[in-house]
Amino acid sequence: xxxxxxxxxxxxPCGINCRLCxxxxxxxxxxxxxRGEDTFKSKSCLACRIKNCEKRAKGGxxxxxxxxxxxxxxVSHLDKRYRTRYGTSTxxxxxxxxxxxxxxxxxxxxxxxxxxECGSLICMHKPQCLVCGYAWHK
Numbered sequence: 001x002x003x004x005x006x007x008x009x010x011x012x013p014c015g016i017n018c019r020l021c022x023x024x025x026x027x028x029x030x031x032x033x034x035r036g037e038d039t040f041k042s043k044s045c046l047a048c049r050i051k052n053c054e055k056r057a058k059g060g061x062x063x064x065x066x067x068x069x070x071x072x073x074x075v076s077h078l079d080k081r082y083r084t085r086y087g088t089s090t091x092x093x094x095x096x097x098x099x100x101x102x103x104x105x106x107x108x109x110x111x112x113x114x115x116x117e118c119g120s121l122i123c124m125h126k127p128q129c130l131v132c133g134y135a136w137h138k
Contacts, residue, residue, distance in 0.1 A: 008102040009035050013064050014050045014078055015093030017109050020124040049074045065094045086124045 010018040010033040018033035029040040079091040118132040
């Protein structure tokens, strides 16, 4: 399975895979992902410190690992929250992207987060497939 290059644009600067977010996967008013237009994004996503980081914008880099302050307090806090709540690490994602490249990372994510029952991508925020109901554990 080779990743669609467009899927790479759905990896946020912090390493979150937006394709696995419940807001991205909803039927109505789906979020376009962190790098997409602001239409249908939640208030917390619009106000995201990482997405709106001036240092990242001024430096012109796509991912936080290119910043001389990586990992900053914002990335560290987000990583702790996602490790605890959703069993995934934004910092591990970023280090993987840096090591193997974005396309290989997306390919790995597709394999890791594909439902073994129906083949749909599993939402990282829910412990079951939103399509067929298959229960997975972090």
